[in-house]
Amino acid sequence: MKTEVSPATSLERLRELTPARVALGVTGVSLPTRALLEFTLDHARARDAVHAVFDAEGVLRGLADLGLEAIRVSSQAPTRKDYLARPDLGRKLDADSQARLADRDGVKSPLAIVIGDGLSPIAVNAHAVALLRTLLPYLAADGIDIGPAVVATGARVALGDEIGDVLGARMTVMLIGERPGLSAADSLGVYLTFAPAVGTTDEKRNCVSNIHGAGLNYEDAAAKIGWLIREGLARELTGVGLKDESGVRMGHVIAANSS
Numbered sequence: 038m039k040t041e042v043s044p045a046t047s048l049e050r051l052r053e054l055t056p057a058r059v060a061l062g063v064t065g066v067s068l069p070t071r072a073l074l075e076f077t078l079d080h081a082r083a084r085d086a087v088h089a090v091f092d093a094e095g096v097l098r099g100l101a102d103l104g105l106e107a108i109r110v111s112s113q114a115p116t117r118k119d120y121l122a123r124p125d126l127g128r129k130l131d132a133d134s135q136a137r138l139a140d141r142d143g144v145k146s147p148l149a150i151v152i153g154d155g156l157s158p159i160a161v162n163a164h165a166v167a168l169l170r171t172l173l174p175y176l177a178a179d180g181i182d183i184g185p186a187v188v189a190t191g192a193r194v195a196l197g198d199e200i201g202d203v204l205g206a207r208m209t210v211m212l213i214g215e216r217p218g219l220s221a222a223d224s225l226g227v228y229l230t231f232a233p234a235v236g237t238t239d240e241k242r243n244c245v246s247n248i249h250g251a252g253l254n255y256e257d258a259a260a261k262i263g264w265l266i267r268e269g270l271a272r273e274l275t276g277v278g279l280k281d282e283s284g285v286r287m288g289h290v291i292a293a294n295s296s
Contacts, residue, residue, distance in 0.1 A: 046243075056220040058095030073201070078221065083217035088117060091154035092162045093188050103173060105150070105186045106143075110134035110200070112191035118198030120191045127193035128198065138187070138203040141274030145186030147270060148158050148176070149206035153192025160223040164248055164255075165212045168225065171255040181270065194228050194242075201233030208269055209233045212260065215246060224249045226255065227258070231275040241276035260284075 048060035061072040068076075094145050095107060113129045114120035122128050130138070131171040138155060143174045152165050194213060201209035215226040225248040230237055244266050248258045264283035269275045 041177035058219070064186050074200050074237055076077060079219040079222075082107060082222040083219060086157045086159050086214075086217040086222035087121070089158045089162075091158035091190055093154075093190055095162065096152055096165060096188050098190070100169070101185050103170060103185065105167065106168075107186040107188055108137065109188045110137065110190070112189065112193070112196055114191035124193055127191050128195040128199075130196065130203075135199070135203060137202065140187070141204070145205035146182050147207040148266065149184050149201045149204050149209045150186045151189055151192075151197040151200050151209055151211040152186065153189040153196060153211060155192060155194075155214035155215040155226075156216045160225045160249065161212065163223050164225040168212065168248060168258060168295075171259040172262055174265065175259055179267045180264065181266060196236070197228065198230060198233040198237045201230065202235060206233065207231065208266065208275070210266060220246070221249050221252060227262055229262070229269060229275050231269050231273060241274045243279055243281070
């Protein structure tokens, strides 16, 4: 026999499965006071995230604790106001940073890790070092050498292309704060680009996104990213030609292509 489920019960179940704003109810022709106040609070959190201070020094200390050498650089956006008003400036290194990277000598490493503030510095402050701590064992297991990490202020995703190009890296892995939403103000994204160069377009990247407390956890994210790095270097590509077949599904790791 079929058991009828009332629409109200179905909506309650849906609300348990998603942080999205569904079934908020009405009071007259308006939202209930509680729903309105929650919306206002989440909107304020998103705005605060965009304007938050990037703790670059804290990130540098965290990288040192992981045994990674780190270099601090800046984009051509001198202030947060400039960064938000002129996205193009966030895609280019300032002259001092470009010279600092260009002056580095030594063997070129296949992988450059870039950490940029992006549109949510609080996401980077909270999650970048912790995610790298989980990712590094995957890279070590695959024998992938890492060059110096780069911590970039005023960064857009494309800034990693110039950084990787100047460092002579085969691939860049950029950890950056994603645009805050009303469900998550501290979401971290990771962008992988093989053969980084100025002018690289987005279809040549892979992205692992929604990394935060209520989203993708560090272990699952690291497994996906580690697989994409290994396969991207082996196949010499990233982007639309590299599909995620890591075997990470539904909150745990499984053996890919095990049959």
